[in-house]
Amino acid sequence: MRRVFSQVTKEIAQFRRDRLTLALAFFLPFVALLLYGYATRLESKNIPVAVKSYDTGTLSRAYIDTLFATNQLVPARFRGSDIMGPLDEGEAKAAIIIPAQFSREVAQGRVADIQVVIDASDVNNARVIKNCVIAAGNYFARSRDIARGRQLIVPQVRLWFNPGRDEALYVAPGAIAVILWIFPCLLAALAMSREKEQGTILQLYVSSITSFELVLGKALAYTLIALAQAVLLIAASMALFGLRLVGDPFMFVLSLVVFLASSVLFGTFAGTRASTQSAAVQLVATTGFTTALLLSGFLYPLRNITYPLSLISNILPARYFVEECRNAFVRGADFASQLYIPLALSSCALFLYLVTSNILRKMQLKG
Amino acid sequence: MHLERLDFRLQLRALIRKELQQILRDRQLIFLLFAMPILQLFIYGFALSPEVDRLRLGIVDHAGSSISRALAASLVVNGVFEVEESGGTEAQLARKVQDGQLDAGLIIPADLERRYRSGQKTRVQVLIDGVDANTAGIASGYVGQILAAFNRQLTTGTQLPGELVAPQITFAYNPGLISSWFFVPGVIALVLNLVSTLVSSAALVREKDSGTLEQLLMTPVSSLQILLAKIVPLSFLLMITVFVALMVAFLVFHVPFRGNLLLFLFVSFLAILVGISIGIALAAYSENQRQSLLTSFFVNLPVIQLSGAIAPLESMPEIFQWMSLLNPLRYYVSCVRAIILKGVGLEEIWPNVLALAAYALILLSLSSSRFRKQLK
Numbered sequence: 001m002r003r004v005f006s007q008v009t010k011e012i013a014q015f016r017r018d019r020l021t022l023a024l025a026f027f028l029p030f031v032a033l034l035l036y037g038y039a040t041r042l043e044s045k046n047i048p049v050a051v052k053s054y055d056t057g058t059l060s061r062a063y064i065d066t067l068f069a070t071n072q073l074v075p076a077r078f079r080g081s082d083i084m085g086p087l088d089e090g091e092a093k094a095a096i097i098i099p100a101q102f103s104r105e106v107a108q109g110r111v112a113d114i115q116v117v118i119d120a121s122d123v124n125n126a127r128v129i130k131n132c133v134i135a136a137g138n139y140f141a142r143s144r145d146i147a148r149g150r151q152l153i154v155p156q157v158r159l160w161f162n163p164g165r166d167e168a169l170y171v172a173p174g175a176i177a178v179i180l181w182i183f184p185c186l187l188a189a190l191a192m193s194r195e196k197e198q199g200t201i202l203q204l205y206v207s208s209i210t211s212f213e214l215v216l217g218k219a220l221a222y223t224l225i226a227l228a229q230a231v232l233l234i235a236a237s238m239a240l241f242g243l244r245l246v247g248d249p250f251m252f253v254l255s256l257v258v259f260l261a262s263s264v265l266f267g268t269f270a271g272t273r274a275s276t277q278s279a280a281v282q283l284v285a286t287t288g289f290t291t292a293l294l295l296s297g298f299l300y301p302l303r304n305i306t307y308p309l310s311l312i313s314n315i316l317p318a319r320y321f322v323e324e325c326r327n328a329f330v331r332g333a334d335f336a337s338q339l340y341i342p343l344a345l346s347s348c349a350l351f352l353y354l355v356t357s358n359i360l361r362k363m364q365l366k367g
Numbered sequence: 368m369h370l371e372r373l374d375f376r377l378q379l380r381a382l383i384r385k386e387l388q389q390i391l392r393d394r395q396l397i398f399l400l401f402a403m404p405i406l407q408l409f410i411y412g413f414a415l416s417p418e419v420d421r422l423r424l425g426i427v428d429h430a431g432s433s434i435s436r437a438l439a440a441s442l443v444v445n446g447v448f449e450v451e452e453s454g455g456t457e458a459q460l461a462r463k464v465q466d467g468q469l470d471a472g473l474i475i476p477a478d479l480e481r482r483y484r485s486g487q488k489t490r491v492q493v494l495i496d497g498v499d500a501n502t503a504g505i506a507s508g509y510v511g512q513i514l515a516a517f518n519r520q521l522t523t524g525t526q527l528p529g530e531l532v533a534p535q536i537t538f539a540y541n542p543g544l545i546s547s548w549f550f551v552p553g554v555i556a557l558v559l560n561l562v563s564t565l566v567s568s569a570a571l572v573r574e575k576d577s578g579t580l581e582q583l584l585m586t587p588v589s590s591l592q593i594l595l596a597k598i599v600p601l602s603f604l605l606m607i608t609v610f611v612a613l614m615v616a617f618l619v620f621h622v623p624f625r626g627n628l629l630l631f632l633f634v635s636f637l638a639i640l641v642g643i644s645i646g647i648a649l650a651a652y653s654e655n656q657r658q659s660l661l662t663s664f665f666v667n668l669p670v671i672q673l674s675g676a677i678a679p680l681e682s683m684p685e686i687f688q689w690m691s692l693l694n695p696l697r698y699y700v701s702c703v704r705a706i707i708l709k710g711v712g713l714e715e716i717w718p719n720v721l722a723l724a725a726y727a728l729i730l731l732s733l734s735s736s737r738f739r740k741q742l743k
Contacts (some may be wrong), residue, residue, distance in 0.1 A: 019499055028665060035672040041682035042417065042501040063532060087539055088446060088711050090701070093681070096534075111533050120538035121708045122679050123546045124417035124501065131508030133534050138515050141531035151518045152483055153438065156490045157507045159497030160464060167500045190657075275655045278569075286403060294414040299677070301502060304416035327467060330498045337466035 003209050007217025008224070011191060015225060027189055029179045029229055030236060036175035037241055040298070044125045046130075048076035050086035057103025061145075066143070067096075067136045073129070087119045094118045094129050095290050106144065129243035136243050161330045172241040173325035175260075176233055181292040181318040184226035184260055185267035185284055191218060192271025201363075211360035215353060217263050225258040247328035248335045251342070255328075258345040259321040265352035266317075268353040271286045272359050292318040378588050382596030390570060390600065390650070399566050399607050404558045408615045411554040415677070418548040419505040420446050422470040422495075425453030425460045429477040432698040436522075438475065438491070441517045448511050464496055471495045471506065483521075508589035540625075540708045552703045554564045554675035555612045556638065560674075560696050561667060563605050563642025564649065568595055568659045571650035571738070590739040598643055605639045607633070616707075625710025631703070634720055637727045644730035645670075651738040676699045 051067070053060050069074055076092040079085050086092035097115040099114060106110035115131055120126040142151075162169045166217075195201040204214055237243050245252065267284060274280035295305060296318040305313060313319045324341045327333035390396050424442065428435050442448050449467060453460045458653040463469040474492040482489045493510050497503040541548045574580040583593055609632070624631075645666060653659035671677075674688060674696035680688055691697045698719040705716045713720065 002555060020658060024661055024664065028668065031665075034667060037685040039683045040678045041684075042678060043504060044682040047681070050731060069671075076490060084539065088715055090705065090715065094519070106531055109531075111531065112534050113535055116534045117539050118536060120541035120544055121549055121704055123544045123549050125419075125679060125682070126538055126541070126544060127505050128508075129420065130503060130536055130538075133536065134512055135508060137534055138511070144531055151515070152486070152488060152521055153479070153492050153514060153518060154488060155493045155510050155514045157493045157495065157499075157510055158403065159495050159503050159507065162497035162500055164502070165497060165500040165504050168722055170498055170500050187493040190661075257593075278660050281657075281660050282399070286406065290407060290410050294410050300415055300417050301499060303421055304418045306413040306416075309410070309413045313599060323467065326498050331465055331467060331496075333466045334462070337468070342454045 004213050004217045004220065007209070007214065008221040011221035012217055012225070015187070015191070015221070017280060021187060023191065024234060025183060025225060025229060029183050032179050032182075033172075033175055033233055034181045034240075036178070037172045037237065040171050040175070040299070042124055043128055043167065044072045044093075044122075046175060047094070047125065047129060048074060048092045048130070049073045049096065050076045050078040050092035051096045051098065052078045052083075053098040053102070054100040055098050055102040057107075059103035059106045060098050061097070063102070063106075063136075063140050066285065068132070069136070072132050083117050085113060087117060090120075093122075094132070094133070108206040109246060118176055140297055149171055155277050158236075166255060168241045170326075172243055173329045174239050174296070174322045175232075176237055177318055177321040177325045178292050178296060178298050179233060180226065180230055180256075181296075181321070182289050184222060184263040184279065185270070185288050187225065188218065188222040188264040188267030189271040189274070189280040190267075190277055192268045193251055193274050193277045196271070196274075197276050201315065204272075205364045211364055212357045214360060215265075215268060215357045219261060219319045219353065222264040222267070223257070223261050225285060226264055227257070228338065230256060230260060243329045245328055246332035247329075247335075248331070248338070251335055251338050252324065252328040255324045255338075255342045255345060258342055258349050259317055259324075261350060262345055262349035265349055265356060269352050269356045269359075272356055283298050291316055295319065296322045300324055315348070317348050369655070372588075372656045375592065378639045379592050379596060381590060382592060383600050385403070386570070386596050387600045390566075390604065396566055396569060399603055402613055403562060404555075404608055404612045405615055407558045408554055408612060411550050411677075412547040412620050415550050417501070418546065419509070420449060421449050422502075422506055423451045424448035424471045425451055425463055425469045425479040427453050427455065427457055427460050428475045430475050430479040434483055435475045438514075438517060439473065441513055441520075442473065442510070444511075447513075460492075460508065464494060465735045470495070470502075484497050491716070492557075510563070510596060514531050526694055545620075548622050548708060549704075550677070551560070551616045551620050551622050553674075555616065556674065556696060556700045556703050557671050557676040558612060558671065559605065559609060559635065559638055560642050560645075561697075562608055563639050564646040564667065565660070565664055566598065566605070567601050567643040567646025568649040568653070568663060569646075569656060570601065571647060572653055572656050572659045573608070575650065575653075576655045584742060589741045593742070594647070594735050594738060597647075598640075601643055602639050605642070609635045609639075612648055622707060624707055626706035627712055629633065630713060631706045634699060634723060635708070637720075637723045638696070640645065640727040640731055641695045641699075641723070644734040646729070647738050648730075648734040651734065651741055658712060670694055670696050673697065676700050695723060695730070698723040698726070 015153050052066055066071060076086065079091055083095045083097050086095045095117050102112045118126050118129050128278050159165060182264045198361060266288060274283050291312065295313040295316055320341045326337055326340065370694060405729055426439050428439065438715055443450055447472060454463055460472045464472055472494045475490060479489050495503045495506055649662055650657045673691040673694050680691055702716055702719045705711050
């Protein structure tokens with residue numbers, strides 16, 4: 001055990017010496033949190049919509065007022081000659097044409113058609129706009145015509161945990177998980193491949209330390225560093241995004257520690273596979289980052305991932321920790337229902353530990 | 368005078384040949400240039416989808432009547448919701464939503480049938496897990512529409528057509544709302560930026576790292592020739608990367624190409640120049656490959672995040688939208704989407720092209736003068 005601890009002290013001393021890795025460990029994660037937390041918004045507010053009305057009546061003006069009443073849509077100038085004009089110019093995300101007979105039709109209780117074209121190059125916001133337009137139409141109908149608007153069964157929709165639909169509550173916990181995957185594993189990969197690149201690993205091979213102790217020592221050192229990163233990130237997101245721990249604290253800390261360990265062990269594993277530091281960085285960047293960002297449910301629900309790819313997400317630690325962060329910071333889920341998360345994470349960490357130590361054991365000289 | 372120019376061209380040609388051979392020999396660079404774009408396009412294209420469907424819905428039906436069953440059926444008919452075990456009571460339903468086992472719940476009161484017969488209004492409770500604010504917002508919009516249609520069905524006795532305003536909605540540019548059509552053009556831009564910065568910084572810094580740069584400087588070639596010999600073959604190879612990415616977009620994701628191919632290639636070339644300039648700057652400020660690679664994280668993270676390639680720029684808070692004006696990749700992303708999906712030409716996107724060209728020019732001259740200064 002003494003050998004493991006001296007390994008830990010050596011790793012931390014080496015880590016503290018390099019200013020670039022220090023910045024990579026503590027400054028860049030913070031920048032990433034700011035960028036993800038503030039600048040990643042899926043749903044647009046203030047979507048520009050261009051309306052052209054050929055109708056001069058008051059009813060069409062009332063309809064247009066309903067359309068822009070919620071602030072989700074804002075009026076934009078109608079440029080160009082036809083309905084595609086504002087969209088081609090990129091001035092508006094939707095264009096609406098109200099025909100000349102609109103007021104007359106509505107006044108007589110007939111259905112008035114209006115023409116709507118939505119820029120669907122952004123698929124998600126195309127749906128948002130469509131919902132807004134339909135909701136505005138329904139609201140307008142109800143306010144105009146009591147008989148028609150009469151609803152016998154009224155849905156009372158309540159959005160739990162996040163009634164204000166604040167996207168930060170969705171993005172920030174996910175970002176914590178993704179960032180705590182990316183950076184600890186990057187640092188560990190650098191540390192491991194540095195030994196190989198500089199040849200110092202040969203000294204370790206001929207020393208009495210076993211490969212299991214070597215990997216344990218590295219993993220412990222970098223898990224400690226990762227814990228420091230985690231404290232910093234979580235404190236920052238509590239201050240900036242108003243996150244509060246509402247779930248079971250023991251469960252969260254347990255999951256956090258095994259998650260960080262699995263991230264570090266993945267980095268160590270990548271480090272043993274690569275021969276140079278730049279190759280190691282590239283390896284974790286292509287295999288680790290993209291999968292953590294895209295297959296973890298960070299941006300869009302997991303069930304939307306196409307089939308063969310969706311299998312990969314099941315073995316990704318980041319996927320479980322994204323879930324745990326949302327449970328801990330937003331939902332406040334029950335202890336027992338979350339047990340699978342630390343279980344999955346620790347089996348992943350154990351697997352990576354055994355694989356990495358075995359690879360190194362094969363390289364090691366027999367003593 | 369004439370001979371000198373000939374010399375310059377001959378030397379440059381020799382250097383370019385040397386560069387090409389060096390790059391093509393390097394497996395790491397070949398992987399970056401051709402395999403990574405394909406890999407990234409596949410993952411992004413198949414993984415990212417903002418679809419709102421198959422939400423797990425638990426139903427607690429206290430009424431147990433034909434109307435309540437019809438109501439439940441209307442919610443699942445278009446695939447937005449899928450009925451799952453609710454546990455039978457409101458408390459258990461709530462527990463399941465809180466534990467993340469259900470995404471939504473519907474609670475139908477016992478007196479639904481009675482109130483319906485007497486023509487009274489009934490409230491049914493719909494609760495949606497709001498953690499994913501975007502999905503929850505769209506889902507609650509759907510609930511409203513489904514119930515409005517259901518009510519219309521119930522009250523058809525009044526002989527009135529259901530609605531007063533009937534928006535005839537068409538989705539332009541992407542009528543099937545295929546999400547990969549949105550992401551793939553963005554990812555082409557993102558990958559091109561990533562690859563061009565990484566490859567160019569690697570190609571330059573390696574020469575510094577191994578000391579061969581000094582050897583080159585001892586020969587009669589000028590620093591301008593050295594730099595040009597790096598830029599020309601790289602731009603050529605990166606244009607092939609663009610083609611490869613475009614082929615994946617067509618063949619795998621069936622993204623339509625509606626615009627002008629020449630215009631697309633021209634803006635892609637500008638984007639490549641921007642990427643190479645960033646790479647040159649990284650190489651100029653770094654001692655070795657490790658340092659330039661790690662520094663590239665500090666540059667590429669904000670450049671990619673504030674480009675609109677993944678999360679739309681319009682959704683960002685205003686300050687980030689302003690900041691993104693400083694980001695050359697932003698202009699390329701919007702050019703690529705406009706050319707590929709919208710099929711618009713130079714007269715619509717010229718401000719973006721102009722901005723991109725200006726950035727390419729400024730960055731290229733700044734970074735190359737910085738690099739050349741170092742050589743002296």
